[in-house]
Amino acid sequence: MDKGTLKLLRDWFKKNAAALPWRPIDLDALRDPYAVWISETMLQQTQVSTVRDYFVKWMKRFPDIATLAKASEEEVFKYWQGLGYYSRARNILKTAKIIVKGVGMPRTRKELEALPGIGAYTAGAILSLAYHEREAILDGNLVRIFSRLYALDFLPTDKSTAGKNPSEIYWGYAREMADSPKAYMHNEALMELGRTVCKVKNPECSACPLRNACRAARENRTAEFPPAKKHVQKDWHGTVLVIESADHRILAVHGGQKFFKNQFTLPHFESPRSATAGLPAQAEKYVDADAVQSVKSAGKFRHGITVHKMECDVLYVKLRTKAPKREQTYSRWVERSRATDFFASSFCLKALEQALS
Ligand code: SF4
Numbered sequence: 001m002d003k004g005t006l007k008l009l010r011d012w013f014k015k016n017a018a019a020l021p022w023r024p025i026d027l028d029a030l031r032d033p034y035a036v037w038i039s040e041t042m043l044q045q046t047q048v049s050t051v052r053d054y055f056v057k058w059m060k061r062f063p064d065i066a067t068l069a070k071a072s073e074e075e076v077f078k079y080w081q082g083l084g085y086y087s088r089a090r091n092i093l094k095t096a097k098i099i100v101k102g103v104g105m106p107r108t109r110k111e112l113e114a115l116p117g118i119g120a121y122t123a124g125a126i127l128s129l130a131y132h133e134r135e136a137i138l139d140g141n142l143v144r145i146f147s148r149l150y151a152l153d154f155l156p157t158d159k160s161t162a163g164k165n166p167s168e169i170y171w172g173y174a175r176e177m178a179d180s181p182k183a184y185m186h187n188e189a190l191m192e193l194g195r196t197v198c199k200v201k202n203p204e205c206s207a208c209p210l211r212n213a214c215r216a217a218r219e220n221r222t223a224e225f226p227p228a229k230k231h232v233q234k235d236w237h238g239t240v241l242v243i244e245s246a247d248h249r250i251l252a253v254h255g256g257q258k259f260f261k262n263q264f265t266l267p268h269f270e271s272p273r274s275a276t277a278g279l280p281a282q283a284e285k286y287v288d289a290d291a292v293q294s295v296k297s298a299g300k301f302r303h304g305i306t307v308h309k310m311e312c313d314v315l316y317v318k319l320r321t322k323a324p325k326r327e328q329t330y331s332r333w334v335e336r337s338r339a340t341d342f343f344a345s346s347f348c349l350k351a352l353e354q355a356l357s
Helices: 003-016 033-043 048-061 065-069 073-080 087-101 109-113 120-131 140-149 166-178 183-196 281-285 336-342 346-356
Strands: 234-244 249-254 268-270 292-305 308-319 331-335
Touching: 003 183, 033 048, 033 087, 033 120, 048 073, 065 087, 073 087, 109 120, 120 166, 120 183, 140 166, 140 183, 166 183, 234 281, 234 346, 249 336, 292 346, 308 346, 331 336, 336 346
Parallel strands: 234 308
Antiparallel strands: 234 249, 234 268, 249 331, 292 308
């Protein structure tokens, strides 16, 4: 992209940059790498308007990496609750622990990408925004802009064809944007442009600083780019167990489940739509059939996880026995009154609402 167009982009950004809690008033200021890391991780798959409050509360409770590294996973999940994709929160905590044991936030892409949850995008954002390195970023906003600017009829995730690697082509354009002492501003301006002007539907080309360089706008073909993602949705039907002991504790399990493999969740398994009444055989993995007082169908809910379109039956299993006192590594009995705080995913919250309300 020529220097004149890049200047138009920077001028547009200086005039239009929204005030955000993670963005300093001085757009040329070096940023706190911790704040960049947290905000950019929260922003993955989540709207800016949602992230604002989460970010402010998070930074108030965990103002630096050292404070965060001392927190429990349970508390971190509490501050993440509602943002979804809980593996992001777990990875943030893991990474904070690694960083405090080492020598602080890494300064190279290789070291950053070696940390849990930090991919090419977040590493580029930390290096460019916090340290003003000439490092590129590529997220959905930039993909949309590049696809339109250069009329690219493929996505970075598409398979390589005729010796061309789509991901490399997109990253090549991203690196071109970042090949400047103002890489930090080009990166952030493109993110903002994608969010506010070069939107998914009806881009506002007349207000765009890149319009003279944009092939899709010139050819009146913006609706054609980027091409639609080809993904196959998978239907999944299952049963979620809400097992309550005689002393009002709910069973949480860790591992061995279809979803949420790395966090405590409610036991669940794939089951046919016409599941029979009574205690299913799979539940005997968690409770002794003799200890069961009653089994009640507590309703159903729909849910989506990655490509899975789920329909879940909720079974409420009441035990006549108390929860074991001894803590187990892969299971935990959570007080009923604390269950909605403990179970972080909306999948569990939906099942609890059906069973306990
Ligand atoms: S001119 Fe239109 S399509 Fe092209 S980058 Fe700008 S907003 Fe997007």
